[in-house]
Amino acid sequence: MDRAEQIFKKLDQIRDLPTLPAVITKLGSAIRDPNVDAARIAKIIEDDPAMMARILKVVNSVLYKAAEPINSLQMAVARMGLTAVHNIAMSTSVFSTFGKREGVAFSPEEFWQHSISTGIATGVLYERTKEALGRRLGTDVLHLSGLLHDIGKIILAQYYHEEFMLAIETAKEKEITLLEAESEVIGIDHAEIGAWLGLKWNLSSEFLQTVRWHHDPESADIEHQGLVMLCHTANYICNLEKIGYSGDAAAPSYHQKVWIKLGLTVKDISQIVDDVLEESKESEIWMSFI
Numbered sequence: 389m390d391r392a393e394q395i396f397k398k399l400d401q402i403r404d405l406p407t408l409p410a411v412i413t414k415l416g417s418a419i420r421d422p423n424v425d426a427a428r429i430a431k432i433i434e435d436d437p438a439m440m441a442r443i444l445k446v447v448n449s450v451l452y453k454a455a456e457p458i459n460s461l462q463m464a465v466a467r468m469g470l471t472a473v474h475n476i477a478m479s480t481s482v483f484s485t486f487g488k489r490e491g492v493a494f495s496p497e498e499f500w501q502h503s504i505s506t507g508i509a510t511g512v513l514y515e516r517t518k519e520a521l522g523r524r525l526g527t528d529v530l531h532l533s534g535l536l537h538d539i540g541k542i543i544l545a546q547y548y549h550e551e552f553m554l555a556i557e558t559a560k561e562k563e564i565t566l567l568e569a570e571s572e573v574i575g576i577d578h579a580e581i582g583a584w585l586g587l588k589w590n591l592s593s594e595f596l597q598t599v600r601w602h603h604d605p606e607s608a609d610i611e612h613q614g615l616v617m618l619c620h621t622a623n624y625i626c627n628l629e630k631i632g633y634s635g636d637a638a639a640p641s642y643h644q645k646v647w648i649k650l651g652l653t654v655k656d657i658s659q660i661v662d663d664v665l666e667e668s669k670e671s672e673i674w675m676s677f678i
Contacts, residue, residue, distance in 0.1 A: 391575025395548075396584060402547065411436045412481050413590070419470045419528075429473060430462040442480050443473060471528040479504075479535055482542070495633070499541065502632025505668040507534030509622030512663045513650070520651030521614040533598040533619050536591075538634050540582025540599065548574055552635075560637040567603050567640060579603055605646055617646045622664075629661055631668050 414432050418424050433440050440461055447464040448457055458464050465473050511530045518524070544552040551574045559569035570577040583600035591599075594612050598619045601608040608616040620643065626632065628639040652660075 392580065395576050412477060415474060415477055419474050426462050426465040429465045429470060433461060439477050439480055443476055446476055474528055475531055478532055482536065482539060498633035502626055502634040503535050503538060505626045505631040506537060506622045507531040508667045509625050509664045510534035510618045512660060512667065513618045513621055516656060517650040517652065523614055525615060529594060533595060533615055534622050536595055537598055537602045537619050537623060538578060539585055540578030541635060543581050543585055544578055556635045565640045566636045603640060605643060617650060620646055625661060625664060
């Protein structure tokens with residue numbers, strides 16, 4: 389049995405392994421229903437008091453600038469829209485699994501900021517490249533793909549904390565990517581772990597492909613390769629510009645072929661970065677909801 393198999397076997401035996409609440413599955417199914425309304429969505433969310441509180445907090449924040457305080461969940465859903473509600477519900481569930489740990493090398497807050505910004509950058513890039521991609525992608529898919537791309541790091545930080553911290557230090561010392569350092573130190577990387585966790589969580593194939601291949605988009609299934617390329621580029625930009633911190637001291641490796649396939653040019657870089665930085669300012673607001 390190799391190291392990766394040993395790790396998966398150990399993780400399978402962990403009783404408190406993070407799970408997504410049933411409400412997320414119900415919410416995802418409901419949102420895909422073209423006939424769903426705010427009342428039905430509100431009824432589903434009411435089953436999770438923590439999620440309900442988070443959504444009411446967001447809708448009453450400066451992001452939505454409500455003239456009067458909104459205390460009704462149904463009104464909150466109607467005002468925010470189904471996509472925003474789903475994103476908040478998913479992010480609340482995912483990031484609540486990432487407990488506070490000692491060690492300044494990798495803080496949940498900075499990881500959260502990196503993840504949010506990668507979701508934003510994925511959407512920014514799509515607006516510039518959708519003609520080259522030749523495929524329509526929804527805002528929720530773009531944002532959540534960027535948001536969830538590093539979920540494997542949550543597991544490594546929780547259950548292999550010392551080894552993960554050593555991988556971060558090794559990447560710095562040897563000037564290699566964190567992905568390479570993880571394989572060297574732990575015997576498996578966060579992309580593999582993330583895909584395994586995604587299967588446990590019954591995430592859709594598009595999210596599984598993004599989580600597994602965001603560092604190697606050309607290995608993704610053809611059907612989802614466009615989305616994975618967007619996330620790959622978004623992750624690179626956010627690391628390069630140091631928007632948040634996900635453990636990479638330097639920007640991870642970037643596949644130049646992806647840039648060409650997306651129809652981007654050197655002239656696009658500065659404007660893309662500016663757009664991402666501008667939209668990422670909202671992440672400071674999201675940070676207050678941790």
